[in-house]
Amino acid sequence: MDAFFAAVEQASKPSLRGKPVIVGGLGPRGVVSTASYEARVHGVHSAMAMAHARRLCPNAAYLYPRFTLYRQVSDIVMTLLHELSPLVEPLSLDEAFVDLAAGDSGRRLAGLGHREVTAAARGTAEALRARIAEATGLTASVGLAGSKLLAKIGSEAAKPDGLVVIEPGTERDFLGPRSVRTLWGVGPATAEHLRRAGITTIAEVAETGEAELVRLLGKAHGASLHAMATGRDDRPVVAERDVKSISVEDTFDTDLTDRARVRFEVARLADRCVRRLREAGRSGRTVVLKVRHYDFTTLTRSETLRAPTDDPGVVKETAARLLESVVTTGGVRLLGVGVAGLADFTQEDLFAQFAEETAAREEAAGDGTAAAPEPGAPPPEPAERRWRPGQDVSHPEYGPGWVQGSGLGRVTVRFEVPTGRPGRVLTLAIEDPALQPAEPLPLTSWTPPPGSPEAGPPEAGRDGDAGAA
């Protein structure tokens, strides 16, 4: 999908269409997730510090991401991809490989000459782009090639709203003039290494020869780079990749120095991590704590339990124990808690189960004495309600809308719906009881055809990036 998060925002907020939109963390340490093409003109790109983006493009709309909506749109796109082939390998919410040689489409292609196959695949890709546009109102780009590497590079080249077909036999012509950075596994360090050897384009890599590359970069890296540069990539499309670990992390607006607060945040992250673990129906044996200090030095500590658990109490306790071995006096910028060594069974824990039951019993008994706030809990949220830029709201009189900004006791809301025209802006009191948070509205009225696999929720539309292999 092209500029996925930003494109969803533009589709759902008619007033932002054709305007620069930047989605990401809006706090002082936020990072850009996605910038719309209008914003990219100003040099804004993903992974850039939000403060930097604000300097480059002060007039853009800055919005918090709405993952619920993105996930709904992504589900629709993935459903459409599954109609093409049973072999779909999602890379992220908005990107996936599809193996057209598998399943029904594969049988149709079997026995055709390579010209006919290319023509048929091109037709499939164009039809797919049209269906995605119809279902989500968003544009997708497709790279069509004989391998995952080339399909991915092709889809990048096709953006926005395009299709690139790399016909068999033309791979090296396609790759040749591109920068070595285009290849997977070539970052700034490898690129610099190659540049000193006079290699900047993929064609030059291919000409250098495998032996020379192995001397420059080592055996594994050199050999794989040579294979990629000559267009060789025989990795299969894998429908389900095994999840290895589940983790959550938080960057704090200001460094945490209070030890009690650090403990509290670790406990909160452990809870969140276990919730994700349980949603995935998994359990895990190894608890990992990640701490990034004020100076960006980052360390991880882990402890492996005797048996897999999905118990919040056990994970919390283990994470707290790991924290005891970490000095945090200088200030903590980021904390993360993860669980690895995943399994699909859970060894019940005598004490954790008993503590849970006791707590439940006390609650049922109406032991209404509110628990004292945990030590280190941040001061309670100010009593006034908080409205985040981009958030969905609704008002009984003005209808659905979204928050443009808030401050000084006021909140500015634009009342408009995805299928309508740009709406009007009203400024209301933050406390206005008529203004309520709302669920995101679907982008289109598209519903998946009955009987289609993994039918997404009918109420929503999304976009995704599709790279078809």
Next chain:
Amino acid sequence: MKFRVERDVLADAVAWAARSLPARPPAPVLAGLLLKAEDSQLSLSAFDYEVSARVSVDAEIEDEGTVLVSGRLLADICRALPNRPVEFATDGVRVSVACGSSRFTLHTLPVEEYPALPQMPTASGTVPGEVFAAAVSQVAIAAGRDDTLPVLTGVRIEIEGDTVTLAATDRYRFAVREFLWKPETADISAVALVPAKTLLDTAKALTGGETVSLALSGSGAGEGLIGFEGAGRRTTTRLLEGDLPKYRTLFPTEFASVAVIETGPFVEAVKRVALVAERNTPIRLSFTSGVLTLEAGSSDDAQAVERVDATLDGDDISTAFNPTFLLDGLKEIDSPFAQLSFTTATKPALLNGRPAADAEAVEAYKYLIMPVRLAG
């Protein structure tokens, strides 16, 4: 100092005392074994600040005296000596060890720098050595081995009048054993948390004598220590701080199903089926009237199924356990029949022994085991 002692007697005593030598001595003298010859007795002592050990054996004493020698070296030498009387004699700062035609000369360590061994707490009662050793091994199996939670690496010893209760848990199972002993005062009441590994070693080492005396200190001399004495050996151990969580309420008292299975065939079946349960993946148990079905493995891997006879009183039940935890318990109930009592599939199950299929369950030993919950 000069004395003569039988080789086997010496080797046993040295080997036992040397077990308490620290692996990495915090001070050089602690690597030493203290040999003291007086009143026709040779005593050997070792101490690592946590555990102290002292053993006395009969010896022909010519000159009384005390000497400190490297414990590891002496243990190695004694193990290798021929079966002849061994003669020790000091010569200045050296000590010579002669046995048959072999002769060793060892350096001594400064006796005056050796710390005083902790005083034995005032004795508080006795129990037959075999009973004590069996009870300790039944409970220690459930203790944790993970030093991150020191409390769970201990065995809790609770003394209430003439009853001693041992308890240990690693939070996945909980073993409790009660036995009677002879206290010195009838109204004694005390609780101690002893490192499970040390307790197990000690209990095994003291089975040689008829009785073992347990010495638990209240306040005063020997506080924070427990002492054991039997068969000429005495040892003290520093207690762990803290206490196990209160456990009596953890044990369920009402059950929806009670199954009785002959222990031998049950253990064999678990061992066979568990062969496909890699890395302690669970073994699944389904009880229906008359039959227990054991299963392990998944369709991605190898699978195994076996049926054994079982009587079931109450509802059918399916649950799953870590096979190692289940086997540990079945081994320790030490009874021809095993009784498993369930409330629900995700709640702890209680394992007891039964002397016969229709006999009452043995209440002196209880093994609580937490099930494994399967996804989906």
